[in-house]
Amino acid sequence: SVYVDYASTTPFDKEIMEKVMAGADVFGNPSSIHRIGKDAKAKLQDHRTRIAESINAKPKEIIITSGATEANNLAIKGTAGRHEKPHMITTDIEHASVRTTYQNLSEQYDVTFLKASEDGLIDVEDLKDSLQSNTVLVSIMLVNNETGSIQPVYEIAKVLKDHQALFHIDAVQAFGHMEVDVEALRADMLTLSGHKIYGPKGIGMLYLREGTKLSAQITGGSHELSRRAGTENTMWVEALALAMEKADSDRARRSLKEMQLKERFLNELTAKEIPFEVNGDVNRQASHIVNLHFPWSEAEFLLTALDMTGIYVSAGSACNAGTVQPSHVIQAMYDDEERALKSIRFSFSHLMEEEDVLEIVSQLKAIYERLYGN
Ligand code: PMP
Numbered sequence: 001s002v003y004v005d006y007a008s009t010t011p012f013d014k015e016i017m018e019k020v021m022a023g024a025d026v027f028g029n030p031s032s033i034h035r036i037g038k039d040a041k042a043k044l045q046d047h048r049t050r051i052a053e054s055i056n057a058k059p060k061e062i063i064i065t066s067g068a069t070e071a072n073n074l075a076i077k078g079t080a081g082r083h084e085k086p087h088m089i090t091t092d093i094e095h096a097s098v099r100t101t102y103q104n105l106s107e108q109y110d111v112t113f114l115k116a117s118e119d120g121l122i123d124v125e126d127l128k129d130s131l132q133s134n135t136v137l138v139s140i141m142l143v144n145n146e147t148g149s150i151q152p153v154y155e156i157a158k159v160l161k162d163h164q165a166l167f168h169i170d171a172v173q174a175f176g177h178m179e180v181d182v183e184a185l186r187a188d189m190l191t192l193s194g195h196k197i198y199g200p201k202g203i204g205m206l207y208l209r210e211g212t213k214l215s216a217q218i219t220g221g222s223h224e225l226s227r228r229a230g231t232e233n234t235m236w237v238e239a240l241a242l243a244m245e246k247a248d249s250d251r252a253r254r255s256l257k258e259m260q261l262k263e264r265f266l267n268e269l270t271a272k273e274i275p276f277e278v279n280g281d282v283n284r285q286a287s288h289i290v291n292l293h294f295p296w297s298e299a300e301f302l303l304t305a306l307d308m309t310g311i312y313v314s315a316g317s318a319c320n321a322g323t324v325q326p327s328h329v330i331q332a333m334y335d336d337e338e339r340a341l342k343s344i345r346f347s348f349s350h351l352m353e354e355e356d357v358l359e360i361v362s363q364l365k366a367i368y369e370r371l372y373g374n
Contacts, residue, residue, distance in 0.1 A: 001310030002356045006196075007145055007173060007289050007347030008314055013198040016242045020235050030232050031221065044234050047241040054244040055190065055207060056181040063206040063224045064237055068172045068193035069097040070217075071206035072139075074228065075168045075189040076101045078214040079137045080109055086136040089114060089165070091122050092332040093146075098139055098170055099328070114140075116333050120149030120280030128159055135165040142180070143173035146316040146329040146345050147280040148289025150178070157186035166212065172196055172204075176247030177255050177286050188212050192244075194236070199243030203236040254350040255287040261348045261357050262290050268361040274368050279330055279343055291316070291330070291345045299344050302367065309363045316345050 028040035048059045065071040076098065080086055087110040090102050102111050112130045114122050122140060138160060142153050153169060160167050166188040171180050176197045182190055188209045195201040208214055208227065220229030247254070269276055269292075279291040294302060299315040306313060316327035326340035334340070346360070 001312065002352070002359050003312045004346050004348060004352070004356070004360060005312055005314050006349040007148075007345065009195050009201065010198045010349065011351075012195075012200050012239075013243060013246065016199065016239055016246070019242060020239045023238060024235060026234070030234065031223070040234055044232055044237060047234075047237045050241040051205065051237075051244055054241075054248045055175075055192075056183050057207050058210060060225065061182075061207055061210055063208055063227045064232065064240075065204050065206055065228055066202055067195075067204040068095075068170065068191045069204075070228075071191035071193075071204050072097040072168075072170060073101055074206055074214070074217050075191065075208075076105070076137065076139060077217055078227070079166060079168075079189075080105055081215045082213060083134075083136050085134060086110070087112070087132045087134045088137045088139070089127065089130050089135060090139040091116060091141070091151075093120070093122075093144055093149075093329045094139065094141055095145055095170060095172070098141070102139070110134075116149075116329070118280070118333050119284065120144060120147045120329075120333055121284060122151055122156075124152055124155045124159060127156060131159075131163055131165065135163065137166050137168060139168040139170070141170040141173070142185075143171070143177070143286045143289070144329060145173045145289075146327055147291040147333075148173070148285035148347075149280045150174075150284055150286060153185055161186065173286060173289070175244070176251060177258065177288055178251075182207050182209070189214075194240045194243055197243045197247040199239050200236055203233060203240045205240065250350075257350040257352075258287040258348045261352055261354070262287065262346075264354055265346065265348075265357045265361065266290070268358060269364070272361055272365045274361070274364055279339075280333065288349065289345065289347045291343055293330075293339055293343045295339075295342060296368065297371065298341055300341075302344060302364075305367045306360075306363060309366075311360050311363050313344060313346055313360075315343065 028036035030041035030044045052059045089112045091114045093116045114126050168189040169187045170191050172193045190207040194203040216227050277293045326337050330340040330343050
């Protein structure tokens with residue numbers, strides 16, 4: 001069987017799991033003032049330092065959360081809630097954790113949703129035109145989770161440089177595949193998730209630039225600099241630190257392998273004469289993701305047929321709980337519901353081999369021939 005859905009989640013690295021388990025006897029509550037607590041606090045501080053180093057931040061700029069969904073909610077609601085009549089800008093291709101949060105806020109506040117074009121990208125000129133004197137926050141993802149499109153975040157940061165608006169970047173699908181440096185990106189806030197980088201599920205973080213004001217969404221004790229209350233999940237913080245370090249140091253090798261697999265996949269589809277089109281601009285996409293339009297079949301049918309042959313892939317975001325809905329990203333790009341219903345996202349990993357890619361194509365070819373003969 002072949003799992004080719006690494007953008008939805010990755011397996012937890014066994015080496016990291018074992019290392020974390022081996023340290024489980026440092027069990028104290030980092031807030032306790034006795035020795036057992038202090039030992040845990042020192043370890044936690046060490047993990048936080050390493051997490052910060054992986055994105056060129058300071059340890060006190062890292063807020064640990066239960067994942068990127070919570071981190072995105074904190075960034076957006078924690079900023080909106082501080083202003084009387086805020087205007088905020090995002091895009092119509094964001095992950096549900098950003099999009100739904102803004103959709104809900106738009107009932108009360110002024111929110112602009114920038115449109116992506118057929119190349120999958122946001123136009124920086126549109127952003128310039130949308131900025132207002134009361135714009136307090138701009139949320140734009142670095143890599144789109146459905147198409148892999150790399151948004152022009154460096155140009156956007158330049159535009160925002162002389163504006164008060166905070167720049168919030170969802171970098172969940174970028175980290176480990178390209179450089180994520182909060183200084184180079186000029187991010188005020190940036191979110192990451194553990195389970196997309198071979199760490200555990202249920203852990204993530206928000207980078208918050210020193211001096212940036214943000215209202216806590218989970219209140220209680222003074223954990224995470226009073227931005228996120230609750231006893232720290234020290235073992236999973238260690239796992240996140242280890243996963244980030246490993247993804248960072250192995251980045252060149254991993255992304256090269258992903259690119260080779262993707263290229264081989266597309267070449268093989270062409271060689272086997274299976275009709276397809278790449279959604280978006282294939283030259284402006286992350287190494288591990290490609291989204292294909294198969295005009296000859298509904299995605300739902302293809303996914304089920306592939307599942308029966310042991311090929312595990314999705315139509316797009318896994319967040320719509322097991323249902324195949326037309327992808328809002330493909331629809332936003334092409335304004336074409338049929339195309340959105342006939343598109344599939346393949347997401348690769350350095351753990352895959354060339355034979356895996358050949359197996360996917362061979363199964364696709366068999367399905368195509370069953371439908372249309374040869
Ligand atoms: N943002 C993006 C771009 C994602 O791909 C995901 C995961 N699907 C998330 C946010 C949410 O991350 P988590 O699962 O850690 O809540």
